[in-house]
Amino acid sequence: MIKLGTVGTGWITEAFIEAAKLSGKLNLTAVYSRTDEKAKELAHKYHAAHYFSNLEEMAKSTEIEAVYIASPNSVHFEQTITFLKHKKHVICEKPIFSNPAELEIAYRTAEENGVYLFEAIRNIHTPNFHILKEKIGLAGNLRSAMLPYIQYSSRYDAFLRGENPNIFTSTFSGGALVDLGVYPLYLAIGLFGEPKSIAYTPVILSSGVDGSGTLLLEYQDFVCTILCSKISHSVMPCEIHGEKGTFVLEDAAPISEIKFIDSHTKESEILSVPQEEQNMVYECINIAEIIETRDDSQYEKLKEMSKIVLRVTEEARKQNNIVFGVER
Numbered sequence: 001m002i003k004l005g006t007v008g009t010g011w012i013t014e015a016f017i018e019a020a021k022l023s024g025k026l027n028l029t030a031v032y033s034r035t036d037e038k039a040k041e042l043a044h045k046y047h048a049a050h051y052f053s054n055l056e057e058m059a060k061s062t063e064i065e066a067v068y069i070a071s072p073n074s075v076h077f078e079q080t081i082t083f084l085k086h087k088k089h090v091i092c093e094k095p096i097f098s099n100p101a102e103l104e105i106a107y108r109t110a111e112e113n114g115v116y117l118f119e120a121i122r123n124i125h126t127p128n129f130h131i132l133k134e135k136i137g138l139a140g141n142l143r144s145a146m147l148p149y150i151q152y153s154s155r156y157d158a159f160l161r162g163e164n165p166n167i168f169t170s171t172f173s174g175g176a177l178v179d180l181g182v183y184p185l186y187l188a189i190g191l192f193g194e195p196k197s198i199a200y201t202p203v204i205l206s207s208g209v210d211g212s213g214t215l216l217l218e219y220q221d222f223v224c225t226i227l228c229s230k231i232s233h234s235v236m237p238c239e240i241h242g243e244k245g246t247f248v249l250e251d252a253a254p255i256s257e258i259k260f261i262d263s264h265t266k267e268s269e270i271l272s273v274p275q276e277e278q279n280m281v282y283e284c285i286n287i288a289e290i291i292e293t294r295d296d297s298q299y300e301k302l303k304e305m306s307k308i309v310l311r312v313t314e315e316a317r318k319q320n321n322i323v324f325g326v327e328r
């Protein structure tokens, strides 16, 4: 079992702790919060033997071998570097960093210290993603894809009340594309590879980041459209259209169900398998196995995907003059 520490005390940290336990491969030994009280409370709730409110001390500790970071986006980079320098593997929440320059520095730091750095993204590790990747040829020549991730955020209510939730600010590297668009983007890149070109048309909020937007990914013979929004709601599934058939996915993450419809017979078939409700378990298992077996080949594949995703989101922001605080 890999000794695991966590950073951040939001609901997602608790979900990851539960997934880590379910994986049977990651053992929670320490938690960090900026306040002693919250760290102690979380450690108590999940039976972690150690808690910290000093990040450097936790990074130095021999009680952890890997750390899961779920702090606001703009904080990821500095915290990640701190742990990497102390030779701890890092699993950092999506979007991993604000831009590709930070990612390059962090991968180099990981390599220099003999540890791995992962972006925590749930959909590409699921059994249904692997099924989809294996079966994608059934659709024949792909012609279009529509991948929405549209989820009204309760934090938008706070934003409308005049508050400043982190995810709606450029200071904390927020916005719909980097927060939600990354799920369909990972899906597209995992299935179709790096696009030839991209174009992003966002709806920009008064805070300067995108509340929603449409991202076009241009490939050799088809275009993939990604819709993302934190300011409206949708029940639209994802679809991938080929000459021979169509895939209908219930969602871009965690890919709960995959249906294939034959273009000629119109007959449909369910290809997916039931997945664990706590679907972050799959990323926990895959990442732990890469660490345990020092699987450089799998690691390089994940690295390449994170690099492409960050290149695309940076280009999308550049096209629309969305500048993050860390870049000013």
Ligand SMILES: NC(=O)c1ccc[n+]([C@@H]2O[C@H](COP(=O)([O-])OP(=O)(O)OC[C@H]3O[C@@H](n4cnc5c(N)ncnc54)[C@H](OP(=O)(O)O)[C@@H]3O)[C@@H](O)[C@H]2O)c1
Binding pocket: 007, 008, 009, 010, 011, 012, 032, 033, 034, 035, 038, 069, 070, 071, 072, 073, 075, 093, 094, 095, 120, 121, 122, 166, 167, 179
């Ligand atoms: N994979 C998923 O499904 C999923 C879902 C939700 C979020 N996420 C990702 O998880 C990360 C955290 O998201 P969130 O919505 O939980 O963010 P958040 O509420 O803004 O912050 C998360 C935690 O970070 C700490 N924190 C808050 N402000 C900070 C600051 N200025 N400096 C340092 N630490 C600070 C807080 O913990 P303490 O007060 O205890 O230090 C807080 O509980 C994001 O990167 C997000 O994209 C992923």
